[in-house]
Amino acid sequence: MQKTWSNSTKSIRNKLVEIFGDENVITDQSEIECQKVDVWWITRYKMLQEKDFQQPLAIVFPENKEQIVSLVKFCNINKIPIIPRGGGAGDSGGSVAIKSGITVDTKRMDKVLKINKKSLTIRVQPGILQIHLEEYLNRFGYTMNHLPASFNTSTIGGFVSTNGTGILSSKYGKLTDIVHQLEVVLPDGKIFKSLAVNHHSTGPDFSKLFIGAEGTLGIITEILCKIYPIPEKMAFLSFLLPNLKEGIDYGRKIMESGLEPCIMRFYDEKDTEHILKNQYKMKGKGCFLMIGFDGLKEIVDVQTKLVSKIISKNNIKELGDKQAWDWWKNRLRSYYPPLDYICEPWMTAVMDTIAPYECIENIYLNMKSAVEDGFKEFGAIFHAHFSHWYNWGTSIYPSFLVKDIPKEYDKAVKLYDDITDACINAAINNGGVINEHHGIGIRLGNYLKKSYGNEGFELFKKIKKALDVNNIMNPGKLGLNEVE
């Protein structure tokens, strides 16, 4: 059924059709319904309550950057919000049209433009799904080594926009490390192209401005990424450690030793109990540590031996590589319902945090206490794993879960906001830095001011104001709702 358009919106639709062609302008309510939701619990909760929320006037599917330029110019004149959207799998409402406007779905801009086997790069349009990009690379013997949980569903443009992180990030980095060059349509319709390499000393690297900006500063139209030959060998080790403290300590020692694990995942007691016992039928208490290496056979073999030298105490149980290989081969299995409790109405959120080693354990304990002690009456559960390691620190990937949510809508939303607030503050107040590579969006936007401080956030607002005079680019996200 077509949305009923008023006279003023009819002229908007006509203009959109002029720019994109009829087949690329979608006003079907069914598609709009599907795009009102992402992975954020609030949008999912609202979808199944009788609570409606703002939706876009239309969804457009650009096929080229010239169409985006025309759209941006038109929206600037008419002060119409633009909401870029990739896979729509963010968990913070970043691609939700809270101020209505036009959603720009990039998924029809999904071409591989060029693979360069000599310089190990690939140039792509933003709307290609990561799985399709990886399949393309694999055919020629290459990989991007960016393997996040939303591998099947998210676009490369979406990953750039949230500075996404895959499970191999300890060695291959986040999107900010993976991206060489970006092409962006700016809010005034001009096209910006950053320098062609990731590492340079040519003044500030402006491409970084758009990585993690969630479409608030422009729309990404082309990306040049690093690629790698598919590694000759992968090897895994796994251990059951007695407690969290020792696990973090061993992780730090491995990273400071100069070893380069491509993957290192360490689970707290609750995660170990839930994930490993249920999925892998593993017995025993403690914290599970899995380490993986990839690359040339000789290098992998040496690194594997050296890890066993670092972790060799009596109170540690070496589990061999079977559990770890099982995890690797079935790494996406836990994201399918019913194992992924996205299918349940339960209140959940991830609050990824990163910090130097000197404060990481304290942050974990404070976040855990903020959730489990602070919201004991609601049976709030906190669990976490540590999955991105560096020689200076690591990230905590914590989740909270409340199964018995208040029946009243307002109370449920307030509880969600209160737990988020307590948990994020526990992290920031103890030296943690928000690391939500699934998106900051609306959910965590208001914590940017606290994170950067007044001066830092004012600088961000000034940049936003300078680039986006009429505040049309994804308004209300990243805490930028205050920009006038």
Add this chain to the structure above:
Amino acid sequence: MIFKKNSKEKEILKMCRYCFMCRHACPVFLETKMDSNTPRGHALLISRIDENISEWTEDTVDKIYQCSQCSLCKELCEFSWEEDTLIQSTREMIVKLKIVPDEIKKLKSFLINYNINQNKSPNVFDINNDRFDRKHIDVLYLAGYSTLFEQPEIIKKTADVLNSIGIKWTMFKEEGIAGIELFELGYTKEAKIAAKKLINKILEIKPKIIITGNPHVYKTLKSLTPQWDIDYLSDIKIYHIVEYLYLKIKDRTLKLKKNPNFSKIIYHDPCQLGRNMGVYDEPRELIKLITGNPPLEFLHSRNEAECCGAGSVMYLTHPDITRKMAQIIIYNALEMNAKTIVTACPNCKKVFEDASIKTNSNLKVIDIIELISL
């Protein structure tokens, strides 16, 4: 509420409505890139109606028919959630609620009255009249509605191959539909009536073996009718033509002519023959015997093969989407350096032919029986 409490459909809705994990593979999504065309999108839209949050609209009903029921989502799901069953049950509900789009209603009437509409004389297939409706004969060949309607040349080629084996075979002068087309549109009652009619005709002939080159007929008789509360053909062996001919090669009744000039053949697995009925090896073996080489493979083949777009009679209900879905397969075949695409389903062949012309690809499209009879 659409579905009963604790029903299988309710469970599927709950599991699929927020899950993104199979979207990348849904062949309709690959063409439209719209979330409302994905298994998740379908489940979300149905779920909101089921929970009385929103109502049916023409647009939502249409989206439920924009699914080729290829079952790839179920195949790739770690827990095999049956989104195809959900779509089937929802279409049945749409029929029950009498909110079927006019175009689907017209198609249903056309299918039910197919024999009346069939103006073509069977002689058009260039088959001797005495071949038809013979009783107490070993082999009954069922062409299938879409072969009769769209691909009569396949019938002639099949007849040539069957004659060359020297078996006694027959076919119906007026075959009618098998019912699966109506079933997929949600008209289950009418589908069962059509299937029963065909089964009764078959029982009059009393063949020992049924062969068909149409995977939809094959699935109806071998898989669907045993699940329906109607008599089915428990004593008759049912084969797809590729299975039957491969058996004949093994028992040395059939010897295929080699044609090494035919190179760079890629084989497309029809959804109903491959993923739904598990027939993967025989067509590949036949191609290998003729050309001397195994066929080229798509990036996603066998149980992961993408639908050509014709499934669930989408080539009649949504021809624009079908054409573009088929074009994707044509481009994929060209990327694999294929010169010829071979399939074993008349519907796949039909849409590939159209797509090949539309894309100016020069990719030759043939049914496997045409390769065998060359």
